[in-house]
Amino acid sequence: MGFEVLLKGTNMARLLGGLAVSLRISLISVAISIVLGIVLGILMALKNPVITAVSRVYLEIVRIMPQMVLLFIVYFGTTKALGINLSAETAAVIVFSFWGTAEMADLVRGSLISIPVIQYESSMSLGLSKFQTYRYVIVPQIVRRMIPLSINLITRMIKTTSLVMMIGIVEVLKVGQQIIEANRKASPNAAFGVFLIIFLLYFAACWPISMFAGYLEKKWEN
Known part of the structure; x- marks a missing residue:
């Protein structure tokens, strides 16, 4: 079944270390996304024509452009075009924060405009x-x-960090491939x-977060 390779040397510890890298990138990105997303979401709710136009272009770029392409643009493109030497982890945080900020801003905007006007008037x-x-x-x-929606964003970001192996970051999936080779x-x-162990590690990281989000949704519905 292949489980025996995980008992050799430090293979299991390496997998856990790779998971820690994924969690670090995702949690830093989420923290940045929440702060910037709240600010941008409030600005979007003001319905200023200029802000609306700029934010719409920004949201469409995030929705249309795959995260992998953004990783390549930021990590490889900026290095050659602008002469900026970014570490792979820094590039990953920039890309995921860029994506997460758009998601969070849209959540904030939607929450603000969903409040009935009569509540303000009352x-x-x-x-x-x-x-x-x-x-x-x-x-x-x-x-x-x-x-609850913000917590779900965390789980999505943790899972999407598997893409960072494409720019050389040794996260959990990359470590797994190294062990197999x-x-x-x-x-x-x-x-x-x-x-299978990698799947279980992702599950162990994301399942409690998803359950907590579900708990909050049910609690606040009552």
Whole structure:
């Protein structure tokens, strides 16, 4: 079944180290995406014609362009075109933050425009200031709608980090391929065991996050 190769030397520790690389890239990217996405989402909700036009182009680029192409453009393109020496991990964080910011901004914008206008008007009629309206009425509703979706973004980003092996980052999938190649003759079936363990590692990383998002959705629906 190929599981025996994981018991040789430090192979299992290497896989765990590769998973740590994937998690580090994804979590840094998510943190950046949340901050920038909230700011951009609020600006998009203002419906300024210039901001709307620019943000629409930005969102379409993110939706249409595959992440792998963006990785190649940032990592290889900027190095040659601009003479900037980026590390592979830095390039990965830039690309995933670029993608995540667009996703988060769209979530924020959607949450803001989904609040009925009457809630703003009712708050004002009760004597609440604009700041108090946002603090006590609007923001709590937005947070409830956004947190589960934001958590789901984390799981998607963790899974998508498997693409970073294409620019030389030794993450969990790359480590798995190295282990398989090193044991091709001694363990011809190593691929099955190694990739099954990689699947389980991704599952162990993402499943608790998905369950937490589902728990929040059910809790806040009541």
